[in-house]
Amino acid sequence: MVVNGANDDAKEIRVERLTKSYRGRAGQRITALEGVDLVVSRGESLAVVGPSGSGKTTLLRLVAGLEEPTSGQVRYGNRAVTAIRPEQRRIHFLFQDAPLYPSLTVEKNLAMAYRAGRGSAEDRQARIEGIAERFKIRHRLKSMPEQLSRGERQRVALGRALLSRPGVLLLDEPLSNLDPETRYRLRLEIANLRREISATMVHVTHDPFEAFTLGDRVAVLNEGKLSQIDRPESVYRAPADRFVAGFVGFPPMNFLEGEIEETNGNKRLVVRNGERVVARFQPPSEGTGVTVKRLVVGIRPEQVRVSRSPEALPWQEAVIRRIERFGPNEYWQVELSGETLVVKGDPAWRVSLADRIGVHLKDSSLTWFAADSGKRLG
Ligand code: ADP
Ligand code: MG
Numbered sequence: 528m529v530v531n532g533a534n535d536d537a538k539e540i541r542v543e544r545l546t547k548s549y550r551g552r553a554g555q556r557i558t559a560l561e562g563v564d565l566v567v568s569r570g571e572s573l574a575v576v577g578p579s580g581s582g583k584t585t586l587l588r589l590v591a592g593l594e595e596p597t598s599g600q601v602r603y604g605n606r607a608v609t610a611i612r613p614e615q616r617r618i619h620f621l622f623q624d625a626p627l628y629p630s631l632t633v634e635k636n637l638a639m640a641y642r643a644g645r646g647s648a649e650d651r652q653a654r655i656e657g658i659a660e661r662f663k664i665r666h667r668l669k670s671m672p673e674q675l676s677r678g679e680r681q682r683v684a685l686g687r688a689l690l691s692r693p694g695v696l697l698l699d700e701p702l703s704n705l706d707p708e709t710r711y712r713l714r715l716e717i718a719n720l721r722r723e724i725s726a727t728m729v730h731v732t733h734d735p736f737e738a739f740t741l742g743d744r745v746a747v748l749n750e751g752k753l754s755q756i757d758r759p760e761s762v763y764r765a766p767a768d769r770f771v772a773g774f775v776g777f778p779p780m781n782f783l784e785g786e787i788e789e790t791n792g793n794k795r796l797v798v799r800n801g802e803r804v805v806a807r808f809q810p811p812s813e814g815t816g817v818t819v820k821r822l823v824v825g826i827r828p829e830q831v832r833v834s835r836s837p838e839a840l841p842w843q844e845a846v847i848r849r850i851e852r853f854g855p856n857e858y859w860q861v862e863l864s865g866e867t868l869v870v871k872g873d874p875a876w877r878v879s880l881a882d883r884i885g886v887h888l889k890d891s892s893l894t895w896f897a898a899d900s901g902k903r904l905g
Contacts, residue, residue: 536617536694537727540567540590544599547585559585561751562599572721572728573756574742576735578774582751583731587697590729591618603695617694619726621701625684627672633659633683634668640690658686662716678709685713689720696726702737717741735775739763747771765894769901772825772894778858778869780825783888784898787820796822800865806843809890811905821898828858830892831870834885842885845870847878861886 547560560582567573575583588594590601592608601608608616627636637655646654659665662682672680681701688696698717702710718741721728732738738745739759746756747770755767766772766780773779783806785798798805808824837844845868849860857872863886870886872878895904 536692537569537725538603538617538694539569540695540727540729541602541604542566542586542590542599543602545586545589545596545601546598547582547589547594548597558751560589563748563751563753565746565753565756567727567729569727570725572730572741572743573746574738574744575729575731575746575748576733576738576775577748579733580750581748583733583748584699585751586748587620587699587729587731590695591620591697592616619688619691619693619696621684621688621696621698623700623703624677625681625701627680627683629672631672632668633664633670633672633675636672636683637668637686637690640687654690658690662686678705678713681705681709681713682716685716685720689724692724693726696724696728698728698730700732703733714740735777739775745775747774749774766903768903769823769825769896772896772903776827778828780827780894781831781868782823782825782896783866784821784823787822796824798824798866803864805864805866806888808888808893811895822904823896823898823901824888825894825896826868826888826892828869829871830889831868832887832889832892833870833872834887835876837883837885841887841889843887844883845886847880847882847884850878850880859884 542563542565545560545563546558549557549559551557563586575586577583589596590608592601592611592613595609603611603616628639631639634655637658638651641651656665659668662685664679664682664686667675667679675683684701702713705713714737730741742759744756745759745762747754747762749770754771755762762771762775766775769782773782783798785796787794787810788797794810796808796810810822834842843863845861845863847859848862848867850872851858852874855874857874859870859872859878861868861870861884868886878884896902897904
């Protein structure tokens with residue numbers, strides 16, 4: 528697949544059974560990345576998301592050819608990245624705190640993207656000014672890097688990335704150190720930039736929201752292993768395992784663990800808290816591999832139905848224990864027979880602590896996982 532508008536330098540990146548181990552200080556083996564397989568198409572933008580320490584930077588450095596894998600390989604098209612001379616890789620690497628040349632003005636820093644000496648001097652100057660305008664740093668062209676705010680420095684770094692017209696653009700959490708508003712604005716800039724440079728992009732972040740809004744596809748890393756790679760909507764709707772389900776979504780998905788019990792030929796997942804039965808669920812239909820006895824059901828806060836008064840079944844009584852309000856959004860932590868759930872609330876109800884409401888965990892809204900492996904069923 529070639530994404531429309533991919534530039535000629537855009538490369539297809541093939542990551543094959545990639546493993547990287549390090550020696551820790553005490554001589555122990557640290558496996559930063561284990562058996563990762565993925566392909567980024569020419570001109571595609573892949574967002575790699577995972578918690579701190581999950582191997583994101585390691586993956587990016589290996590993709591850039593800055594390090595040798597312990598096993599497996601990275602190829603650009605049909606060539607191993609390490610077999611391509613660095614200046615021919617046409618990679619631009621953007622870091623969390625992108626380094627600028629401290630002794631050069633912003634303008635000269637931007638001009639460094641032109642080291643290869645493409646185009647006429649007038650042409651370059653016009654492009655630099657265009658970029659400065661675009662990233663709102665025109666009034667900073669004569670400033671030195673130390674005079675800039677973090678956000679401005681990242682804008683310069685982004686501008687330089689755009690001017691260098693890379694075939695592969697690798698971004699390692701470039702927005703992580705910025706305040707929320709600057710972060711929001713620069714995220715939009717990156718999304719736009721993506722359409723203009725049409726490089727193959729790999730964007731690493733620990734923020735699922737950033738990953739979902741910037742990636743054509745999203746790859747989720749957990750402890751060095753790839754849990755899932757798919758379109759954002761598929762990752763949200765059908766998470767591969769319990770880790771992905773909990774990591775992607777805010778507030779996180781609720782989980783209830785129970786055991787399959789059979790009475791009169793009817794199988795039900797029964798969730799207990801001590802002696803009390805918290806809930807009973809109809810397991811997914813036959814043929815979806817319900818062979819294990821212990822299962823976990825997941826339900827997102829927005830999927831829990833709420834009612835103002837706990838009426839007859841299917842409504843169950845729950846007590847509000849905590850209320851979180853942020854503008855038009857409201858989340859309630861509720862207690863259901865001793866278990867805690869987070870539900871999306873309705874601000875118009877004006878609930879208070881200790882209020883009793885009804886909740887309904889609809890069978891059709893549940894996601895099922897095996898308790899031991901954490902894998903999603905079906
Ligand atoms: P992330 O970018 O997702 O936070 P990293 O790729 O930086 O994760 O690190 C993954 C794991 O590998 C971590 O446990 C980290 O401590 C370890 N690690 C990374 N680089 C080195 C190194 N040069 N030497 C030893 N351990 C490393
Ligand atoms: Mg990192």
